[in-house]
């Protein structure tokens with residue numbers, strides 16, 4: 001899989017929706033942004049996976065690294081969260097740089113979905129804060145966070161089944177009043193997922209599982225997010241559908257969209273993300289470059305087989 005990173009284009013219809021006050025932490029890419037670009041050496045790739053050494057986003061093409069001096073785009077700090085008496089997140093801290101792609105891995109019930117829901121504002125933490133674009137958004141509702149550029153695709157149940165595919169897609173752009181902008185975004189989404197073009201008048205509930213996932217991602221893209229959070233990215237999807245969705249996410253990444261993706265496949269995480277978090281029993285047990293996962297066979301085993309990690313070194 002090839003990830004091609006390029007500086008953010010200024011495509012009008014995809015310009016990130018920024019309805020918070022101006023971001024004090026965001027600086028436009030410097031004129032010499034090229035100096036931060038690296039070109040990987042094929043000979044330095046991992047012989048089995050094609051991945052390069054830790055700390056870099058590796059590709060055979062030019063890549064752009066996140067600016068180390070820039071504040072994180074999304075940061076969850078010391079999050080504790082409970083469903084009633086059941087605490088499921090314990091002091092979870094996660095930090096995501098603008099323009100980066102992050103994989104969130106973990107055993108079943110580790111708290112990955114709960115963490116995404118807290119970040120997106122669908123759940124309120126008992127302790128800790130969520131920062132977005134350098135501001136504390138912990139008290140903002142999910143709809144306010146969505147309007148300011150944060151979009152969550154929830155696994156499996158992301159459709160309004162009785163509405164048409166077209167209406168589902170349009171709903172993704174609900175805060176936008178400009179019909180021309182909505183039409184341009186729709187055109188973009190249909191170019192990314194041409195399979196949906198022939199299904200526009202069909203009730204969403206009659207789509208195949210793979211098509212529903214495409215539609216869910218497409219609808220999220222209609223919001224023109226700065227950060228896209230995707231839960232259960234590949235669960236239950238045929239490899240060909242998965243490839244299609246990955247191709248779109250890679251294009252989003254190339255446009256500068258930040259991705260936080262819950263993923264069960266370490267291979268997909270390695271291909272899509274530069275950084276990985278591994279969660280177990282409501283805590284972060286590993287955080288580092290995705291290629292370093294290969295140095296932790298116990299994590300790879302646990303993600304794959306769903307058992308507990310006994311030792312981490």
Ligand SMILES: Nc1ncnc2c1ncn2[C@@H]1O[C@H](COP(=O)(O)OP(=O)(O)OP(=O)(O)O)[C@@H](O)[C@H]1O
Pocket residue numbers: 083086088106107108109110111112113114115
């Ligand atoms: N609405 C809810 N009410 C009560 N407990 C819940 C609720 N949703 C999740 N939980 C519990 O919270 C814990 C974390 O669940 P969560 O869905 O966040 O895990 P996960 O890492 O996403 O798991 P999976 O990989 O299976 O999707 C689990 O023990 C789960 O049973």
Ligand SMILES: [Mg+2]
Pocket residue numbers: 112113114231
């Ligand atoms: Mg989950």
